Amino acid sequence: MKLLLIDDERDFIETMEKRFKFRKIDVTAAGSGAQALEILGREEFDVAILDVRMPGMDGLDTLKEIKKRHPLMEVIMLTGHGSVESGARGMSLGAYDYVLKPVDFSVLLDKVEMAYERKLLNVAKNA
Template structure:
């Protein structure tokens, strides 16, 4: 099976470094972006299977970035990251087309399970559209 390719978007460089290291050890190809703007440019250049997107970021917020992703990259599965127990932010993301959300802090195993499910969801959507 092909390795899952993930883009993680968060404005905290230490978090990005940590999550990239942990997911890479679990055979996930990981790219990172520090803002919504950088994420959109990265997606234009290099498609991914799953996007992990922080809700609260300077510049384009996670929700604003999600709206742009839906316009430009419709079928991409997006997992929203929300901190401080903000379930409302996760639900807002789901209402704008996110596949799932996860609360910070989270276990790497829980995130990995969600990534795999989101990747399968993306793959099935591509099959339905005849993109594969």
């Protein structure tokens, strides 16, 4: 499984990277929505973890672009502030889940795996 982490908080990215690598998951980090789209243009990923609040292109705009260009990649949204409107929008834009920070790592890992399973099911269906 190839995982893309998109968050502007360096500390968060670093810890997450370490923990996913420890679980032998191939993880790449992007510091912004624009950078994520650039990486996605070169490489294919299965699941992305995307922070909602980022300077510049925010999480929802990034999600919209991702779903337009890579509809089969699953995206789990992370948010620090639970906004219902943003959650409803994110889910309607095709997010896999909308999770409130701080999230327990094992719970997140579980969600990533479920999202990956869905991606595989979707790929098989579209093959």
